[in-house]
Amino acid sequence: xxxxxxxRADRLSKRFGTLTVFEDVSIEVKKREVVAIxxxxxxxxxxxxxxxxxxxxxxxxxxxxxxxxxxxxxNHPSKDVLQDIRTRVGMVFQTFNLFPHxxxxxNITLAPVEVKKVPRAQANARAMELLEMVGLPHKAEMYPKRxxxxxxxxxxxxxxxxxxxxxMLFDEPTSMLDPELVGEVLAAIRRLAKEGMTMVLVTHEMQxxxxxxDTVVIMADHGVVEKGPARExxxxxxxxxxxxxxxxxxxxxxxxxxxxQEVLPIGGRR
Amino acid sequence: MHIALEYAGTIGVGGLxxxxxxxxxxxxxxxxxxxxxxxxxxxPWPVRTLIYxxxxxxxxxxxxxxxxxxxxxxxxxxxNFSPLTAALIWLVAYGTGYAVEIFRSGIMEIPTGQREAAAxxxxxxxxxxxxxxxxxxxxxxxxxxxxxxxxxxxxxTLLYLIGFADIMYEARLGVDATNHAAILYFMAxxxxxILSLIxxxxxxxxxxxxxxxx
Numbered sequence: 001x002x003x004x005x006x007x008r009a010d011r012l013s014k015r016f017g018t019l020t021v022f023e024d025v026s027i028e029v030k031k032r033e034v035v036a037i038x039x040x041x042x043x044x045x046x047x048x049x050x051x052x053x054x055x056x057x058x059x060x061x062x063x064x065x066x067x068x069x070x071x072x073x074x075n076h077p078s079k080d081v082l083q084d085i086r087t088r089v090g091m092v093f094q095t096f097n098l099f100p101h102x103x104x105x106x107n108i109t110l111a112p113v114e115v116k117k118v119p120r121a122q123a124n125a126r127a128m129e130l131l132e133m134v135g136l137p138h139k140a141e142m143y144p145k146r147x148x149x150x151x152x153x154x155x156x157x158x159x160x161x162x163x164x165x166x167x168m169l170f171d172e173p174t175s176m177l178d179p180e181l182v183g184e185v186l187a188a189i190r191r192l193a194k195e196g197m198t199m200v201l202v203t204h205e206m207q208x209x210x211x212x213x214d215t216v217v218i219m220a221d222h223g224v225v226e227k228g229p230a231r232e233x234x235x236x237x238x239x240x241x242x243x244x245x246x247x248x249x250x251x252x253x254x255x256x257x258x259x260x261q262e263v264l265p266i267g268g269r270r
Numbered sequence: 271m272h273i274a275l276e277y278a279g280t281i282g283v284g285g286l287x288x289x290x291x292x293x294x295x296x297x298x299x300x301x302x303x304x305x306x307x308x309x310x311x312x313x314p315w316p317v318r319t320l321i322y323x324x325x326x327x328x329x330x331x332x333x334x335x336x337x338x339x340x341x342x343x344x345x346x347x348x349x350n351f352s353p354l355t356a357a358l359i360w361l362v363a364y365g366t367g368y369a370v371e372i373f374r375s376g377i378m379e380i381p382t383g384q385r386e387a388a389a390x391x392x393x394x395x396x397x398x399x400x401x402x403x404x405x406x407x408x409x410x411x412x413x414x415x416x417x418x419x420x421x422x423x424x425x426x427t428l429l430y431l432i433g434f435a436d437i438m439y440e441a442r443l444g445v446d447a448t449n450h451a452a453i454l455y456f457m458a459x460x461x462x463x464i465l466s467l468i469x470x471x472x473x474x475x476x477x478x479x480x481x482x483x484x
Contacts, residue, residue: 055386079394087392097387101405110401111391156387163391 303369
């Protein structure tokens, strides 16, 4: 693995019993690179990104990450290896998953204090810095329940960043948000990208993917249908599956009404 | 009314004994119940099976039968518990059986996202339990826990059958001596009612504190 490559997934496959979630997915993420994974729901994007920090196991393939190698379907990585990966890889979830019984600052400092043994005062100071960065220092003492979705997600980003990760994983970070709150979360992610954070991002925000991502991977029908430089893939996709997906996403008003194709009178009789 | 005054003291002392016994057995049941619930959910299979059967036995057998086995049954093997010891053993054993189920369902109600978030941050499963899962489970469990405390308090009435001098025992003794069944049992009822109202109040207070974040 060249020194520049932080994550290399080689032909990863994941099945639940007989159900194939994804098959033969290979991606490579270099240091400071932003990789966006897009594609229709059910393509296995979220499951795949969870395999990167081993929240999900996988059945086949090899995952090289931060100097560790995990082979699918065989022995689980040891606790030490998992902890090393997870302390160096931050993750932000679709549903935020803040700890509701802890206030904002406790949410952010829990892992640094418990896992990295950072002194409490230092952890608090760092948490405040991070909250300043996302514009939420005045919410430090509040419980998550009192925050809007956008604010919760920004706190969740701070919580992940407090571990000083080398890689950040974003699993559809804006898809649970009201439209007017999406922008504030994207702004925080954009800023991280500009600072050179290595990131893998599963998203439905095409415009944003085009703007921040270096590489775009399109997953559909349980596999990668196209990947390459962001602009190239999004503007002139080569495969038919990628073309039809992008066309539908970018021109939703042109997707034919299934009811118009076969008109049945009410009651169902012709 | 002099009968009431005469017995107010002894019934009161019986009430204090009930309260003390309930509190002590409750603390032990909650600690054991938490540990057993974790064992039932995450332990190796022999531990899980053992705890499963323990809960089934406690919940399946009549309470009085359990108490009599501990107090009278064990004398067959030369083990003689005092009424107090037998009472405590039974209340803890019985309480633990119920606490396990309350805690188990509390823990199971924590969304998986919580555990995933903790894992993604590199928290060990132990730290995740102590800092993330159990505190939230306690909050979920407060309402059933409150009714469980009242249940345990009412269970102390059975202890008079093994001669433990609680509210019920003192009232019964008074009735035997004076024949004033109505007034003395009414006083016992009043004592239990006051105690369970207090428990209910404390429960509501705790739930309100927790509501700050739920």
